[in-house]
Amino acid sequence: MVTKTRANSLEVDKANYETLVQQVKPKPKVLRNSVLAFLMGGAICALGQICISFFKAQGLATQDAVLATSMVLVFLAALLTGLGIYNEMAKYAGAGMIVPITGFANSMVAPAMEFRSEGMVFGVGARLFMIAGPVLVFGIVAAWLAGLITYLCTLG
Amino acid sequence: MILKAFLVGGAICLIGQLLMDLTSHKITPGHILVGFVTAGVVVSALGLYQPLVDFAGAGATVPLTGFGHLLAQGAIKEAGQSGFLGIFKGPLSAAAGGITAAIVFGYLAALVFRPKG
Amino acid sequence: MAFQQAPVILSHASIVGPKEGEGPLGDVFDKVLEDMYYEESTWEKAEQKIFLETMKLALAKAQLTTDDMDYLLAGDLTNQIITANFTARSLAIPFIGLYGACSTMYESLALGSMLIDGGYAKYVLVGASSHFATAERQFRFPTEQGVQRAMSAQRTVTGAGAIVLGAQGEGPRITHATIGKVIDFGQGDASDMGSAMAPAAADTFLRHLQDRKISPDFYSIIATGDLGKYGRQLVVKLCEQQEVFLTQSYTDCGILIFDESQDTHAGGSGCGCSAVVTCGHLLREMEQGRLTRILGIGTGALLSPCSSQQGETIPGIAHAVAIEASGGGR
Numbered sequence: 001m002v003t004k005t006r007a008n009s010l011e012v013d014k015a016n017y018e019t020l021v022q023q024v025k026p027k028p029k030v031l032r033n034s035v036l037a038f039l040m041g042g043a044i045c046a047l048g049q050i051c052i053s054f055f056k057a058q059g060l061a062t063q064d065a066v067l068a069t070s071m072v073l074v075f076l077a078a079l080l081t082g083l084g085i086y087n088e089m090a091k092y093a094g095a096g097m098i099v100p101i102t103g104f105a106n107s108m109v110a111p112a113m114e115f116r117s118e119g120m121v122f123g124v125g126a127r128l129f130m131i132a133g134p135v136l137v138f139g140i141v142a143a144w145l146a147g148l149i150t151y152l153c154t155l156g
Numbered sequence: 157m158i159l160k161a162f163l164v165g166g167a168i169c170l171i172g173q174l175l176m177d178l179t180s181h182k183i184t185p186g187h188i189l190v191g192f193v194t195a196g197v198v199v200s201a202l203g204l205y206q207p208l209v210d211f212a213g214a215g216a217t218v219p220l221t222g223f224g225h226l227l228a229q230g231a232i233k234e235a236g237q238s239g240f241l242g243i244f245k246g247p248l249s250a251a252a253g254g255i256t257a258a259i260v261f262g263y264l265a266a267l268v269f270r271p272k273g
Numbered sequence: 274m275a276f277q278q279a280p281v282i283l284s285h286a287s288i289v290g291p292k293e294g295e296g297p298l299g300d301v302f303d304k305v306l307e308d309m310y311y312e313e314s315t316w317e318k319a320e321q322k323i324f325l326e327t328m329k330l331a332l333a334k335a336q337l338t339t340d341d342m343d344y345l346l347a348g349d350l351t352n353q354i355i356t357a358n359f360t361a362r363s364l365a366i367p368f369i370g371l372y373g374a375c376s377t378m379y380e381s382l383a384l385g386s387m388l389i390d391g392g393y394a395k396y397v398l399v400g401a402s403s404h405f406a407t408a409e410r411q412f413r414f415p416t417e418q419g420v421q422r423a424m425s426a427q428r429t430v431t432g433a434g435a436i437v438l439g440a441q442g443e444g445p446r447i448t449h450a451t452i453g454k455v456i457d458f459g460q461g462d463a464s465d466m467g468s469a470m471a472p473a474a475a476d477t478f479l480r481h482l483q484d485r486k487i488s489p490d491f492y493s494i495i496a497t498g499d500l501g502k503y504g505r506q507l508v509v510k511l512c513e514q515q516e517v518f519l520t521q522s523y524t525d526c527g528i529l530i531f532d533e534s535q536d537t538h539a540g541g542s543g544c545g546c547s548a549v550v551t552c553g554h555l556l557r558e559m560e561q562g563r564l565t566r567i568l569g570i571g572t573g574a575l576l577s578p579c580s581s582q583q584g585e586t587i588p589g590i591a592h593a594v595a596i597e598a599s600g601g602g603r
Contacts, residue, residue, distance in 0.1 A: 017458040017511075021468045024506045026424035026539075028177040033421070037173035038166040041219070045165025048214030049158045066217050071257040073218065078261040081417050082269030090419025091536075095172030097419050098185045099192055100165070100218045105258050106419045107189060112266035114415035117315040124266045127415075128259065131186045135220075136255070139193040139227050140247045146201035147231030147243035154236060176421070181462040185420050273309045273316070273406040273416045 033094050040096030048073060070101055077102035081109040107131035157213055164215030189220055196224020226251045279446035280389040283437040284334035287553035288327045290405065290431025296531045301553040303330055309406060309431060317351065320404035324360045324433045328400055331435035342366040343394035346385050348377035349402045349544050352411060356402055366398060375499050377401040378434060378548040379571025379592040383450035385438045395440050402433030403543030412578055425465035427501045427527055427542035434548030445559050449595040451481040455575065457588035463581045467504020467539055470572040473589035474500060475511035478570055481593045489519055493564045496555060498547030498572040499527040501539030526550035547571045559598050567596040
């Protein structure tokens, strides 16, 4: 019943195909992406610096001014994400909008919004940490290790 | 200072962009975020990040490496002040403000807005 | 396989989302939505509503009702194909749920034709759907997350296509079908599905030609499902290596549906892509006499978020269905 057709089927091996794919596959526009990432990342940091100077002028200590700045940036990022603007900008600026603290905020808001339809607890609550969770886990464990080493050094 | 923040902050983001573009497709933004925080912790623990913060201000504190720096310095400082328990208290207490802000604003944004697609 | 009683395409319907409506094929679809939610509270519900309406529209065009249908064959991309299942809940037609990733439209066409040709059914309703947002959040990133999409990435088409197949009647006929094998050439990049699926498409295509002992120019158009710009080039190259040369008559539904300026990179993808292009564009062209013989090759990338996170490569599948205009020789 079943007709077998062996000949003339694809005889390309995987390595051969890989080279074929590499020939065809478009390369990311590294130069354009890099310039945009640099400009946008730099702009966000410059905005941060303006905020820090402003808060300092209001009489906050340096550390508190830095914290307040982070809060402002996080708020702005959450707002822009909610309005659907953040992803449109990140499409062009790439890492320029992922690496600053605003990218961290975006990575919390975006999945939380998206999965809100799955309820408040497991939708919003759990998904807030979809990416922030791993960030905190690795950051805290690494910092803990740094602290441990410092502690052991003080003992010695 | 603003110019310095612009240049240093831009350069850190540039590194992130090159990591995404020039490495395999397996590097997602999530990996970049985790990698930068961890890198910030390491560089900070080696005592190299504070000079950058002094030099560039927000150019060093706004990128996520600055968040790693905050965590690491919290741990190291508390380890010196309150010993072994300090290692556990330090990281989060230093970053408490930023984390709480991100959670609260994130939660509120998710309540108010609906994704556009 | 060749069908003895070549089943007839009695009617076809398609509904698409706003972005697809702005594309070059914009006006061939039966309905273009203004909003991705389609007045529903979630995207999943919106997709179900689109699918259900498309099905009903196809029935209405054929002047048949759900009671006339012997089987409903349908599938989509959501987990456990809830869109098709929930749509079937409202239709009350004996239902066979299918999953062939983005190849589902052609999988359902091939199976529906077999049911009819085998004498097991008089009328069969087939269809497939996909929705940009339900696919995106399941397979990739939340839609509002700031990510830069790779140049090889495609955009999942929002839309559904449905076809009523009958044993007798007027309309284009399905003459042959070639069921594909699952083929994996070791591509693992989830943002480059075209490369993962191209070998499967080329394999099915070459086997089809061999089975029928014909050359590519037998067809007025050959359309793969959703390989996109780069996947299409790969198929051309793979076929060249087997000394089968494809010309301009070979295209891809993913390329047809969007325009370069729409920022969709390599083109469209998803079940809906081949479904709406086939139902909206290809069959309409055939009815208006511009195409006499169509070979559609639905292509699917058989990955899940789980398999790609575990570092598995992406296997591909492709099913080919040959459609001939009713006047153009049996």
